[in-house]
Amino acid sequence: MFTGEKPDLLDLVIFRDDSIYVVGKDGVPQHWDGDEWLPVRTENTNPLMGIWGPHENCIYAVGIGGVVLSYQGKDWKQVDTGSYDSLNSAYGFDENNVFLYGVGGRMIYWDGEKWDYREPNTIHDLFGMWGEDINHIYTVGGEGVFRFYDGKEFKRKDELTEEE
Template identity: 75%
Template sequence: MFIGSHPDLLDLWPFREDSIYVVGKDGIPQHYDGTEWLPVRTENANPLMGIWASDENNIYAVGVGGVVLHYQDKKWTQIDTGSYDSLNAAYGYDRDSVFIYGVGGRLLFWGGDQWHYREPNTIHDLFCMWGTDINNIHAVGGEGTYRFHDGKQFQRKDEL
């Protein structure tokens, strides 16, 4: 199945039964093609914590040390966002609306042309986001952090 040891897997993104990506602590994305798991070649060695995709030609994997890997046009490239804070996950609504987030409330947004820092109104780690569209996104994190994105900014909700 995997080359070398069996790494801790931390996230996955399935497109179909014959196209699944996983990421984990070894820093090597793996792709299942319906027959076998194959490692994805990148220059990354840092653990990867999360993966998100709008489609099979637009995939983001994020991890420790602020690493951001992007798959497009049949190749993976490492993106320099200017941040070295560890990232826990990515979430988006479409290819031009992508959030990456993680340790200490670090939150960056891809709006189609460049990465922008977004104020999450928290210093706590962010772990998960989900929404129905760019105007309705919920985020949760450490110490009971709960934020809501209304399309313009993240607002504090009652802490849990």
């Protein structure tokens, strides 16, 4: 089953009752096939903090040291985004609109062709993201960070805190 006696699990993505992926501190993604948990083979040894995918043949797992693992229907491969800041999670809408975000306000965006840095207008860690579509996304983080993305830039939302 899992590496270690009881590793800390930190995130999951569910596609169906018989297709669930989890990641955690042991750095080994696990897949539930409806009958058993199976470890996913990767060359990663860093803890994995988050996982997201629009469907079973496009999944991203991210973690400590800026590690990014990508599954595109066959094998899990490590992706070089050009950033080595630790990442907390991933979020998007399809294969061509994926955000990776984490420590120190680091945010990277995949547009289907290349990874680009996106300025979230904060130096604080980012922990969560949710949106209706690519032009309406919210993100939250440390020290009361609350941002709204309008498809062009992340703007402060003052309703939550009096952030300076």
